[in-house]
Amino acid sequence: MNNLALKVDNATKVFRTKNGPLRAVNHLSLEIPAGQKVALLGSNGAGKSTLFNLILDLMTIDEGKVEIFGTTPAEAQKRDLITSLLQTGGLLLHWTVEEIIRSIAALAGHSDLVDQVVAETGVKPFLSQKVGKCSGGQKQRLKLALALLKPAPLMLLDEPTAGMDPHARRDFWRLIDGAAQSGATVLYATHFLDEATQYAERIILMHQGRLIADGTLDDYLRETGESTLEGAFFALTDANN
Numbered sequence: 001m002n003n004l005a006l007k008v009d010n011a012t013k014v015f016r017t018k019n020g021p022l023r024a025v026n027h028l029s030l031e032i033p034a035g036q037k038v039a040l041l042g043s044n045g046a047g048k049s050t051l052f053n054l055i056l057d058l059m060t061i062d063e064g065k066v067e068i069f070g071t072t073p074a075e076a077q078k079r080d081l082i083t084s085l086l087q088t089g090g091l092l093l094h095w096t097v098e099e100i101i102r103s104i105a106a107l108a109g110h111s112d113l114v115d116q117v118v119a120e121t122g123v124k125p126f127l128s129q130k131v132g133k134c135s136g137g138q139k140q141r142l143k144l145a146l147a148l149l150k151p152a153p154l155m156l157l158d159e160p161t162a163g164m165d166p167h168a169r170r171d172f173w174r175l176i177d178g179a180a181q182s183g184a185t186v187l188y189a190t191h192f193l194d195e196a197t198q199y200a201e202r203i204i205l206m207h208q209g210r211l212i213a214d215g216t217l218d219d220y221l222r223e224t225g226e227s228t229l230e231g232a233f234f235a236l237t238d239a240n241n
């Protein structure tokens with residue numbers, strides 16, 4: 001398999017808004033080798049979700065190109081090379097948690113994984129609950145279960161722990177660590193800077209559609225002269241305003 005899990009080459013996405021064109025992703029390039037665990041940081045509106053939508057072929061790209069293990073996003077989806085946990089969409093509110101899990105597992109051809117994934121993701125206590133009645137954190141656990149029912153070598157996670165309590169977050173990162181140790185490449189967007197310092201070997205920072213920093217925690221601290229990632233985050237984003 002191609003040892004570059006993700007290649008984004010000069011990607012641009014422009015939205016037409018009533019205030020004129022908005023470059024949500026602006027000539028952004030990045031490469032992620034297979035097996036890397038990468039955190040994607042950026043203020044609200046920086047363009048993280050739009051970038052994920054381009055990688056997942058959920059939006060057309062205006063300029064540039066995305067490759068996943070050397071192939072197109074559409075082909076990568078077909079070949080189960082990528083799985084995702086997104087902020088929006090996808091949950092049928094009138095179904096029970098169990099109905100959704102069993103249906104998605106069957107569609108993915110992985111009914112064999114249901115018991116394991118239900119146990120690992122902690123959804124068991126609310127399996128019979130309608131999705132519309134689930135709390136925010138319960139919905140995140142369900143989304144994680146659905147992502148794990150479609151195992152793939154590249155995992156794209158958009159604010160995966162939003163709304164999760166501390167136990168759920170701890171369990172979540174244990175699972176992701178397990179997947180990464182088995183060779184998965186993980187790209188996750190987060191606003192929790194501790195999740196970047198603790199779990200990522202590389203941190204990417206987006207600001208106003210552009211990639212403005214990319215490196216290890218030490219690189220960020222060295223470049224900015226700050227002692228914490230939070231300090232570096234403010235220094236870099238303020239300098240680019």
Ligand SMILES: Nc1ncnc2c1ncn2[C@@H]1O[C@H](COP(=O)(O)OP(=O)(O)OP(=O)(O)O)[C@@H](O)[C@H]1O
Pocket residue numbers: 015016017022024042043044045046047048049050051
């Ligand atoms: N469908 C759309 N039409 C018009 N503008 C959009 C659309 N989707 C996103 N935007 C705008 O594009 C910019 C980037 O949004 P995006 O959701 O990618 O940011 P984000 O970094 O994921 O933010 P957050 O941290 O708040 O989730 C924002 O200014 C947003 O308002």
